[in-house]
Amino acid sequence: MPFAPCVCIGIFLLPWFPCTWGKCIFDQVQRSIKVVSPPTGQYASAHWSLRETVSAENPASRSFKHKREQRHVESMADSQPIRIKTWIPSESPVLTESERERLMSAVNDAVNKVSNLLSVRRVTHSLLLNRDINKYCKFIWRNSSTVNHKKCGRANENYRFESCLGVIIPDEHLNGCAVYPHPEYPVPSVLRPKGMGVSETDFLLYVFTHNTDKCRAESSILAYAAHCQTDSEGRPLAGTMIICRETLSMERYTHEHFVQTVIHELFHVLGFSKDHFSRWKDCSLSYQAGIDCWSHGQVTSTDDMGQFRLYSPFVIREMQKHLNSTHTDLGAPLENKDAGSDGLSSHWEARVLQGSIMAALLVEPSLIRIDPITLAALQDTGWYSVNLSRAQSLVWGEGEGRQFGSVSTCHNSSTFFCTDSGLGCHYLHFHKGECLTDQYLDGCHIFKPLANASECWKEENERSGMDEWNGEIYGSDSRCFISNITRLNNATASTPVAGHCYRHRCTGINKYQIQVMDSDWLDCQAGKSIEVSGYQGFIFCPDNRICKYSDLLPPTSRQKANELLNASTYIESSDDDVMEKDRSTPHSSFMSRSFVTVSKAKVTVAAVLSIMAAYSLLSTGMHVYRKCLSVRVRVHAANELSYRQQMAPIQCISRK
Ligand SMILES: *[C@@H]1O[C@H](CO)[C@@H](O)[C@H](O)[C@H]1NC(C)=O
Ligand SMILES: *[C@@H]1O[C@H](CO)[C@@H](O)[C@H](O)[C@H]1NC(C)=O
Ligand SMILES: *[C@@H]1O[C@H](CO)[C@@H](O)[C@H](O)[C@H]1NC(C)=O
Ligand SMILES: *[C@@H]1O[C@H](CO)[C@@H](O)[C@H](O)[C@H]1NC(C)=O
Ligand SMILES: *[C@@H]1O[C@H](CO)[C@@H](O)[C@H](O)[C@H]1NC(C)=O
Ligand SMILES: *[C@@H]1O[C@H](CO)[C@@H](O)[C@H](O)[C@H]1NC(C)=O
Ligand SMILES: *[C@@H]1O[C@H](CO)[C@@H](O)[C@H](O)[C@H]1NC(C)=O
Ligand SMILES: *[C@@H]1O[C@H](CO)[C@@H](O)[C@H](O)[C@H]1NC(C)=O
Numbered sequence: 065m066p067f068a069p070c071v072c073i074g075i076f077l078l079p080w081f082p083c084t085w086g087k088c089i090f091d092q093v094q095r096s097i098k099v100v101s102p103p104t105g106q107y108a109s110a111h112w113s114l115r116e117t118v119s120a121e122n123p124a125s126r127s128f129k130h131k132r133e134q135r136h137v138e139s140m141a142d143s144q145p146i147r148i149k150t151w152i153p154s155e156s157p158v159l160t161e162s163e164r165e166r167l168m169s170a171v172n173d174a175v176n177k178v179s180n181l182l183s184v185r186r187v188t189h190s191l192l193l194n195r196d197i198n199k200y201c202k203f204i205w206r207n208s209s210t211v212n213h214k215k216c217g218r219a220n221e222n223y224r225f226e227s228c229l230g231v232i233i234p235d236e237h238l239n240g241c242a243v244y245p246h247p248e249y250p251v252p253s254v255l256r257p258k259g260m261g262v263s264e265t266d267f268l269l270y271v272f273t274h275n276t277d278k279c280r281a282e283s284s285i286l287a288y289a290a291h292c293q294t295d296s297e298g299r300p301l302a303g304t305m306i307i308c309r310e311t312l313s314m315e316r317y318t319h320e321h322f323v324q325t326v327i328h329e330l331f332h333v334l335g336f337s338k339d340h341f342s343r344w345k346d347c348s349l350s351y352q353a354g355i356d357c358w359s360h361g362q363v364t365s366t367d368d369m370g371q372f373r374l375y376s377p378f379v380i381r382e383m384q385k386h387l388n389s390t391h392t393d394l395g396a397p398l399e400n401k402d403a404g405s406d407g408l409s410s411h412w413e414a415r416v417l418q419g420s421i422m423a424a425l426l427v428e429p430s431l432i433r434i435d436p437i438t439l440a441a442l443q444d445t446g447w448y449s450v451n452l453s454r455a456q457s458l459v460w461g462e463g464e465g466r467q468f469g470s471v472s473t474c475h476n477s478s479t480f481f482c483t484d485s486g487l488g489c490h491y492l493h494f495h496k497g498e499c500l501t502d503q504y505l506d507g508c509h510i511f512k513p514l515a516n517a518s519e520c521w522k523e524e525n526e527r528s529g530m531d532e533w534n535g536e537i538y539g540s541d542s543r544c545f546i547s548n549i550t551r552l553n554n555a556t557a558s559t560p561v562a563g564h565c566y567r568h569r570c571t572g573i574n575k576y577q578i579q580v581m582d583s584d585w586l587d588c589q590a591g592k593s594i595e596v597s598g599y600q601g602f603i604f605c606p607d608n609r610i611c612k613y614s615d616l617l618p619p620t621s622r623q624k625a626n627e628l629l630n631a632s633t634y635i636e637s638s639d640d641d642v643m644e645k646d647r648s649t650p651h652s653s654f655m656s657r658s659f660v661t662v663s664k665a666k667v668t669v670a671a672v673l674s675i676m677a678a679y680s681l682l683s684t685g686m687h688v689y690r691k692c693l694s695v696r697v698r699v700h701a702a703n704e705l706s707y708r709q710q711m712a713p714i715q716c717i718s719r720k
């Protein structure tokens with residue numbers, strides 16, 4: 065572990081922002097879960113028609129590919145934004161008001177974001193989870209020529225409940241189970257009746273807040289998750305997310321830290337998981353769920369450097385686009401540092417896909433991108449239809465060619481990697497940076513945000529006097545520029561080259577002007593350097609970073625956009641129309657989305673409450689808003705009661 069010392073230095077330098085805040089233990093957790101699928105034979109119509117794997121690169125298949133893409137658009141027309149319901153188990157500890165608010169606003173923001181990105185063929189009736197036959201059953205009929213083949217012959221008297229990562233699944237969410245005492249007699253005796261299921265839900269997320277052993281073992285873990293149930297096509301239907309309770313009251317973790325963590329873990333449980341890679345299917349020609357899908361074949365293998373890559377069609381296409389390479393063998397590399405014994409990891413390689421939401425180490429929230437390659441991977445699962453134009457530009461490595469990020473090239477100085485321990489700018493230019501490495505970078509160095517006051521867009525980072533001699537200006541329109549300018553009237557010797565904050569304004573794509581203290585606006589030609597009158601030294605104007613990506617905004621402007629609560633879009637949007645909601649306000653839809661409301665009446669109540677909350681927010685602000693929150697809690701408590709009653713242990717005795 066040659067890089068461990070650097071990591072420790074990183075932690076000391078960044079006391080309120082540990083470099084490993086987003087450590088993810090998903091693979092470790094998922095490995096311990098036995099995933100339950102519907103009993104075989106139950107969905108006889110939903111069979112796979114496995115065909116020959118069609119090579120996406122094969123020119124002969126191009127017209128086929130084209131047809132496929134066209135039909136893809138048509139056939140996915142019936143998919144709609146995924147409805148993710150969250151359920152708080154009754155055994156959850158009682159949270160304080162602020163903990164609960166933090167938790168629910170983060171979970172709801174993340175859920176809204178993900179529903180906005182992924183569409184599914186919706187579950188038509190209520191979502192019902194399955195019971196594990198190996199748990200409730202002691203004996204299964206094995207004679208294939210009998211009527212009750214593969215059905216349960218004798219109940220397990222010790223059977224109590226189904227659980228998901230330690231959370232007890234309520235009976236009302238579960239299918240029934242039955243025993244067939246005779247191999248030929250088709251009438252069963254019911255062990256547990258069928259539950260009502262969860263209406264209008266495509267994925268059920270149990271959210272449990274607790275300071276578990278795993279949380280205690282690793283202070284940088286905010287949350288972890290696993291899925292426990294899939295449908296007959298392998299699509300995950302339910303999972304649990306454990307939120308580490310202590311982190312909810314830690315000031316160093318912001319709302320955005322939690323949102324990014326929950327999105328990351330949600331992507332894992334929805335299918336971005338190494339256990340699922342081999343089950344991903346191409347369903348682009350499918351008109352009906354499960355029919356006409358075929359396997360991608362083997363989607364993971366090593367490249368010529370020995371790095372495992374994910375080779376699925378959309379991922380390859382997006383990698384080619386991203387790196388501007390026509391190379392046909394350009395899969396997305398998987399992280400080698402947290403790979404299991406199979407060589408696979410459920411994270412992207414940090415050297416190549418730095419800043420991606422699915423990299424192993426989550427960086428500062430404002431620097432995390434929901435990138436096209438991650439969305440392409442979710443598309444390639446075959447379960448989701450993804451509008452790739454909703455991806456955020458990754459920026460990292462864009463157009464750099466297929467060798468980008470390899471251990472052999474990262475030591476050559478480039479605009480993304482640095483070679484020594486100098487000072488510069490983070491590659492998005494919002495932050496001043498320091499050339500550092502971490503445990504996932506295999507010795508490559510990149511500019512990471514400075515420990516202190518590195519944000520150019522934060523006015524409060526301006527230190528009086530200190531910045532004056534190199535002309536720095538902090539503020540929402542300031543960016544980091546590498547420079548060594550010093551005021552001419554200062555006797556001090558020349559400044560070393562480092563990152564400095566200056567104002568900028570766009571004059572076109574990749575065209576901008578900058579302003580340093582007491583200067584006019586000066587054209588800063590991308591890729592060139594300029595001098596400023598009154599100063600000695602140069603400012604270097606980065607190419608393809610500034611005024612190129614319209615979706616790159618510093619957190620301040622994003623917060624402002626969030627604060628612009630637009631009442632009309634909020635109230636008018638229907639429950640299904642998550643896209644609009646996502647843009648309105650973080651709290652826009654918590655009521656109807658936060659809890660599984662089993663009856664229609666309760667859904668209506670919740671919807672009315674959310675409209676009330678909107679008006680309250682607008683008219684009387686936070687005070688009334690809090691009141692609405694407690695109303696919401698009461699709605700939930702009502703549910704909880706009935707849930708508790710159901711929790712009374714039911715003996716698994718067959719009723720004849
Ligand atoms: C399986 O069931 C059939 C029909 O009941 C019976 O004829 C056959 O002997 C059984 N086979 C075995 C191996 O028990
Ligand atoms: C994809 O998303 C973009 C941006 O949100 C939208 O303009 C476009 O209509 C969407 N395309 C489809 C096919 O839904
Ligand atoms: C992609 O590469 C080609 C040839 O290598 C080059 O002409 C083109 O400008 C590049 N495009 C981008 C967007 O970098
Ligand atoms: C990168 O560095 C390696 C040696 O470290 C050298 O062989 C190679 O030519 C360099 N590539 C570029 C593009 O400078
Ligand atoms: C960083 O912050 C710490 C604590 O606030 C302070 O002591 C230290 O001087 C700061 N370092 C710089 C470079 O500003
Ligand atoms: C010159 O710059 C240094 C930088 O720290 C500053 O301390 C000093 O006061 C400046 N001198 C003048 C004359 O501006
Ligand atoms: C600024 O840096 C450039 C390039 O490294 C160097 O040529 C120049 O002498 C430096 N100027 C000052 C004033 O330090
Ligand atoms: C709210 O949205 C409407 C229509 O989309 C727009 O006309 C109005 O200006 C918006 N209000 C605010 C405060 O953004």
Ligand SMILES: [Zn+2]
Pocket residue numbers: 088089090328329332410411424
């Ligand atoms: Zn992860």
